[in-house]
Amino acid sequence: MSSLLRLSRLIDWINERVGRAVMWLVLVAVVISAGNALVRKLFNTSSNALLEIQWYLFAAIFMLAAGYTFLRNEHVRIDILTSRLSPRGQNVVDIVGILFFLLPMAGLILWLSWPIVMTSLASGEMSQNSGGLIRWPVKMMLPLGLGLLVLQAFSELVKRIAFLAGHGPDPLQKKSSGAATADLVAAIKAQREGRVEP
Amino acid sequence: MTEFVVANMAPLMFASMILFLLFGFPVAFALAANGILFGLVGIELGLLHGALFQALPERIFGIMANDTLLAVPFFTFMGLILERSGMAEDLLDTIGQLFGPIRGGLAFAVIFVGALLAATTGVVAASVISMGLISLPIMMRYGYDHRLATGVIAASGTLAQIIPPSLVLIVMADQLGRSVGDMYQGALVPGLVLTGLYVVYVAVVAIFRPSLAPAMPPEARTLREPDGASGLRSLALLTVVAGAGAWLFASQIYRADAPRDEVVVVSAMAGIGIAFVAAMVNRIFGIGLLSRMAERVTFVLIPPLGLIFLVLGTIFIGVATPTEGGAMGALGAVLMALARRRLSLPLLRQAMDSTTKLSCFVVFILIGSSVFGLTFRGVNGDLWVEHLMTSLPGGQTGFLVAVNLLVFVLAFFLDYFELAFIIVPLLAPVADKLGIDLIWFGVLLAVNMQTSFLHPPFGFALFFLRSVASEKVKTASIYWGAVPFVIIQLVMVGLIIAFPGLVSYGDAGAKPAQQQELDLEQLLQGGGGAAAAGDSNADLMRKLQGD
Numbered sequence: 047m048s049s050l051l052r053l054s055r056l057i058d059w060i061n062e063r064v065g066r067a068v069m070w071l072v073l074v075a076v077v078i079s080a081g082n083a084l085v086r087k088l089f090n091t092s093s094n095a096l097l098e099i100q101w102y103l104f105a106a107i108f109m110l111a112a113g114y115t116f117l118r119n120e121h122v123r124i125d126i127l128t129s130r131l132s133p134r135g136q137n138v139v140d141i142v143g144i145l146f147f148l149l150p151m152a153g154l155i156l157w158l159s160w161p162i163v164m165t166s167l168a169s170g171e172m173s174q175n176s177g178g179l180i181r182w183p184v185k186m187m188l189p190l191g192l193g194l195l196v197l198q199a200f201s202e203l204v205k206r207i208a209f210l211a212g213h214g215p216d217p218l219q220k221k222s223s224g225a226a227t228a229d230l231v232a233a234i235k236a237q238r239e240g241r242v243e244p
Numbered sequence: 245m246t247e248f249v250v251a252n253m254a255p256l257m258f259a260s261m262i263l264f265l266l267f268g269f270p271v272a273f274a275l276a277a278n279g280i281l282f283g284l285v286g287i288e289l290g291l292l293h294g295a296l297f298q299a300l301p302e303r304i305f306g307i308m309a310n311d312t313l314l315a316v317p318f319f320t321f322m323g324l325i326l327e328r329s330g331m332a333e334d335l336l337d338t339i340g341q342l343f344g345p346i347r348g349g350l351a352f353a354v355i356f357v358g359a360l361l362a363a364t365t366g367v368v369a370a371s372v373i374s375m376g377l378i379s380l381p382i383m384m385r386y387g388y389d390h391r392l393a394t395g396v397i398a399a400s401g402t403l404a405q406i407i408p409p410s411l412v413l414i415v416m417a418d419q420l421g422r423s424v425g426d427m428y429q430g431a432l433v434p435g436l437v438l439t440g441l442y443v444v445y446v447a448v449v450a451i452f453r454p455s456l457a458p459a460m461p462p463e464a465r466t467l468r469e470p471d472g473a474s475g476l477r478s479l480a481l482l483t484v485v486a487g488a489g490a491w492l493f494a495s496q497i498y499r500a501d502a503p504r505d506e507v508v509v510v511s512a513m514a515g516i517g518i519a520f521v522a523a524m525v526n527r528i529f530g531i532g533l534l535s536r537m538a539e540r541v542t543f544v545l546i547p548p549l550g551l552i553f554l555v556l557g558t559i560f561i562g563v564a565t566p567t568e569g570g571a572m573g574a575l576g577a578v579l580m581a582l583a584r585r586r587l588s589l590p591l592l593r594q595a596m597d598s599t600t601k602l603s604c605f606v607v608f609i610l611i612g613s614s615v616f617g618l619t620f621r622g623v624n625g626d627l628w629v630e631h632l633m634t635s636l637p638g639g640q641t642g643f644l645v646a647v648n649l650l651v652f653v654l655a656f657f658l659d660y661f662e663l664a665f666i667i668v669p670l671l672a673p674v675a676d677k678l679g680i681d682l683i684w685f686g687v688l689l690a691v692n693m694q695t696s697f698l699h700p701p702f703g704f705a706l707f708f709l710r711s712v713a714s715e716k717v718k719t720a721s722i723y724w725g726a727v728p729f730v731i732i733q734l735v736m737v738g739l740i741i742a743f744p745g746l747v748s749y750g751d752a753g754a755k756p757a758q759q760q761e762l763d764l765e766q767l768l769q770g771g772g773g774a775a776a777a778g779d780s781n782a783d784l785m786r787k788l789q790g791d
Contacts, residue, residue, distance in 0.1 A: 068600060069600040070596065072317055072596045075317070077571075087564075100314060101310070112604055122271055122605050126657060142267075147274055148273040151277055151615065162301050227369065227711060230328070231711070
């Protein structure tokens, strides 16, 4: 069990790193996209490469962050029924979900997409647009992101089983939802206390 | 048994999807698992082709290459930066002072600021939290009824859902295969009418039950001249001057052949510019040209109005696609936060982090629903839904009533992303077949879904408000306070059905979204679009009246 938990911590660390790196792409995409509009208006030119890189970045953001989002338990759930379960019950729900919902989906798509990505890589498939980008890097995001998701699913599975077996804390306890709200509330209060009323 | 399953695959699949969702595991994976399970059963029973799932990777590549959805992270990021920029707080303080001394004034200020915030960003939580922290204590201090105060705050916060640029309109446009720009234009008037209905409601309360919404005593207005004058005359004068300047600019200076949208946007900017210059001159030289109130109001209104121009203005006049409009707004919000020295590295990180996670879960729900949809269509689920919906009595009207009831009820359990990705793709083809304009349909559903933020027990706006309201406000007051506003929203749904012309947009043609995106250039030159829209609305009206 302890070696599995070590592996789980390693996976968590990897996805945490990936998530923290990927989020900067949001800013990059914002700048490129706003730049595209400005350049088109001001200089009346546009570049297909710069238009395509926008959605390459978007694809990278949501695919590569799949594992990270799962780590942070931010994939939305409808928990009107299960939120009433005991912590043990909620962990059992997640174990069943990972084994029968998440892994089959991720596995199936991973398995189906791999040959397509390899074909694209071998043939050097290019965008149909003139001056467009080569396709395989963006297609690669799909198996790569699903791979990270499967890894994270494995890690979450280990943590939940460890909890049920009494070897670890409740992995669902660290729920971060509401933290952002609390941060915002604190920030607004701090701002208001820091200033003199007009 | 097998025959029963074969004959009822679609209803069985739909019912089991609901069970899968209620299981409490993330929606994206539950939807996909449901699709895969029934796909395998269908293949086993010989109903579906063995190669059914081969289409999946291409579908997901299609989602990746979707420019429309790219607007989701941009507008989210913009909203997250703005909520920390202090813009909302400054607006609430100043506009509250301005309107406060009339009956119901604090509530009017909340509605006004709510609508302004809604037009700059699409995030409900931020508006509700700011208003709950700033306006609610003031309203309580001056004796507002708790129900009215909390209701008006929660409802004004949800305006972000319907007034463009809102996230729900983006995903709706995507799922209906229409352009986001048209969806935004279509939602603009209903959003403003809804805001107006809130104002009317508060006014009626203030007139007939003044004790529920008392005026702030005049001495509570601290923003006044050294000699104690309110300085309102100066503000009125500035408004008139700026308005006249804008009108002159539109009629005399700006080129006459420009389309109306563009003239409106550009001359509004000219008017704002005049007010800004006056306020700047006044501040720098201290010449007492303007009262303190006038100067302050100008300075707090410039950031939101500037952002509205940057986002909606550029989209409506065709300089930017909606996606690029989102990016410009995000960049503008970052620059504004920098200028106000409110942007720090941790804040930037937090905004990017939340944006990344939100984009990821939204797209994964879409991926899950495409897996579901692939199988569901495979077992002729689309035909089943169509048959179910077209066999309702009353034709179009029957369909609309049923759909709105369905969405209203489902909104108690599902949030708008789930509704848009699961329900809308099932209903859109039927609506299209019945001859319903899909932009109109999308706006109608968006107004309806807005109620999901306001009704117990899961209304997010109520939840956020509860988390920031003082202990003295009872939870029951928050719940009951929302009721009149839910009713107003339903009235709005009825109004849109009764007066389809409320939803009007530039190019009423039924062109596919991608083609419309390419047609931006034409849109720039096309003043004729408005007439066409009028025609199609007349058509729709005739159809709705059971022609």
